[in-house]
Amino acid sequence: MPTANANYVDGRWSESTAGGTFETTNPADPAETVATYQQSTAEDAETAVSAAARAQQGWADTPAPERGAVLRETASILADRKGEITELLTREEGKTHAEAGGEVGRAIDIFHYYAEKSRDLGGTAKAASGARTNLYTVVNPVGVAGLITPWNYPIAIPAWKIAPALATGNSIVVKPASIAAGGAIAIFEALDEAGLPDGVANVVTGPGRTVGDAIITHEDVDAVSFTGSGEVGHLVYDKATDDGKRVQTELGGKNPTVVTDSASVAEAADVVAAGAFGVTGQACTACSRAIVHTDAYDAFVDAIVDRAEAIEVGPGDAYEMGPQVSEAELEGTLEYIDVATTEGASLRAGGGRPEGDRFGEGYYVEPTVFADVEPSHRIAREEVFGPVLSVIEVEDFAEAIAVANDVEYGLSASVVTDDHGEARRFVDEIEAGVAKINDETTGLELHVPFGGVKDSSSETWREQGDAGIGFYTIERTVYDAY
Structure with missing residues (x-):
């Protein structure tokens, strides 16, 4: 009842x-x-x-x-x-x-x-x-x-x-x-x-x-x-x-994780997957952009695709990722997936509604990864409130910071690096209310301030x-x- x-x-x-x-x-x-x-x-x-x-x-x-x-x-x-x-x-x-x-x-x-x-x-x-x-x-x-x-x-x-x-x-x-x-x-x-x-x-x-x-x-x-x-x-x-x-x-947010050339690719994929696909991507702090150094790019794409495809989707009482909250939210996510494909991004994982008896009429979408995303693409600039990740390739750390900051939002951001100097520089230069080092963009302590900058x-x-x-x-x- x-x-x-x-x-x-x-x-x-x-x-x-x-x-x-x-x-x-x-x-x-x-x-x-x-x-x-x-x-x-x-x-x-x-x-x-x-x-x-x-x-x-x-x-x-x-x-x-x-x-x-x-x-x-x-x-x-x-x-x-x-x-x-x-x-x-x-x-x-x-x-x-x-x-x-x-x-x-x-x-x-x-x-x-x-x-x-x-x-x-x-x-x-x-x-x-x-x-x-x-x-x-x-x-x-x-x-x-x-x-x-x-x-x-x-x-x-x-x-x-x-x-x-x-x-x-x-x-x-x-x-x-x-x-x-x-x-x-x-x-x-x-x-x-x-x-x-x-x-x-x-x-x-x-x-x-x-x-x-x-x-x-x-x-x-x-x-x-x-x-x-x-x-x-x-x-x-x-x-x-x-x-x-x-x-x-x-x-809202358009939260980046920067992956440097010094990072462990496996660690970076774990961090990004947790931030991008946890709570079905329906968090204002969810990671929607992985900004990856060119030397790590191919290996990272392969690793994050593996993470996405390994996630078991289904009802929340028994599976790793549940549905989106409503039909309207699902339709909005699927629309952005169509837009990304039209703009030339390469769909590497997911991209649709999963099929099978357990899904019924539920508002499910597959964990989705796009590679070859340009910073100018809508999928890289606008908030997508679902489990959709854009992977963007950059030549160096300076370009990574520039791409990370070149959006209207500034809520949460993270960097995966083994270089302490890069970590300190990230904290100094990132335009976000929350900065994390070797950690996912999601997850907050309750006894410290939370909030964003710019349109966040x-x-x-x-x-x-x-x-x-x-x-x-x-x-x-x-x-x-x-």
């Missing part, structure tokens, strides 16, 4: 005022309905914001360690339900069990992390220039935060927005992506059970053009955090900043770690002459 889900507003589970619902389906078996959610309206969103505004001061006045205790209990509840939520992510988003379980574990860790960070929110003391003066800072919440989250990490990304916002005394309204809203709902079930006061956290499901827009433009919303596509993100940024709100956006981000505020706290707080300086 599909799970029926309600909105969570002012401490109560409630239906949309319009009474409509929508369904999510299993991308491995689209005939299976996974859950139903509220098809909410702008009125529902406005009600949620009003509840958050009423509750915010009381939550801000709650001692920070007490707020942290609620987050700690939330983490424990999620941990108790980890198996159930893992299964939900696999059925609703298409991740493998290993990927989904890792994501749920990440959400649990985030709530534990910010539960402890809540003890460190006391500001700082400084030496005053004059006598008999105390000079120090205090940290205050921004107010009401509107959080809009994507489908590709349906519990981890909501967690890394919700936890720091609540730890620092803000109230929140969350609009999760409709295509995989179950992870966010699971967080709110845990928050409710953990004893969060009414109105402090609210979730409203439904279309971004109505629910999201109502949250972004509401006069009582003080800050907006958005993760999603660049096209939507720029609209969100413009609307929110027009009203003077604090805004952070994390958008608004370049305003970072997420996670102390940076996540910074976005949700305002520092006030106090001069106390006694």
Whole structure:
């Protein structure tokens, strides 16, 4: 039986005022309905914001360690339900069990992390220039935060927005992506059970053009955090900043891995395969370009083709790579594969939908490798949100850096090299918010800043770690002459 889900507003589970619902389906078996959610309206969103505004001061006045205790209990509840939520992510988003379980574990860790960070929110003391003066800072919440989250990490990304916002005394309204809203709902079930006061956290499901827009433009919303596509993100940024709100956006990527002539080809192929084909390539940090020195190029192409062809595709409960999340995402990937072929790239692996009984009507695509890709090709410049890798040949390290930087995005980038000088130069010269050495472009630590440059981000505020706290707080300086 599909799970029926309600909105969570002012401490109560409630239906949309319009009474409509929508369904999510299993991308491995689209005939299976996974859950139903509220098809909410702008009125529902406005009600949620009003509840958050009423509750915010009381939550801000709650001692920070007490707020942290609620987050700690939330983490424990999620941990108790980890198996159930893992299964939900696999059925609703298409991740493998290993990927989904890792994501749920990440959400649990985030709530534990910010539960402890809540003890460190006391500001700082400084030496005053004059006598008999105390000079120090205090940290205050921004107010009401509107959080809009994507489908590709349906519990981890909501967690890394919700936890720091609540730890620092803000109230929140969350609009999760409709295509995989179950992870966010699971967080709110845990928050409710953990004893969060009414109105402090609210979730409203439904279309971004109505629910999201109502949250972004509401006069009582003080800050907006958005993760999603660049096209939507720029609209969100413009609307929110027009009203003077604090805004952070994390958008797309066209992430490169540079393979130098000093690298082990086998190691490089392992690193690139993990970054390109993990989570079916549906990550903003996924590797979509391997930029390879000419001396290693042929051997690397052979090795990465072997890695791609060895991946077992199928339902996430039993195979290494699951389906894409929807028919629209699958069609977009297949369209880019056609474009790459038309532009003259050489298809070396994959390139189509796999055949066999286990695939049925699922939204599967083969891990795909293109060689002979030119930096000017669309496949090398535009984000392809699927397991498609472009391999680009370069003559030297300087050309590799130039090609890596010659795109509109700058989120994550890596280099595979045994030359320490090249590694340091890569860190200095790459235009990306995340730089990795001998590691895949995907995978993030939760206690350090995350964000991009250029069109990958608004370049305003970072997420996670102390940076996540910074976005949700305002520092006030106090001069106390006694």
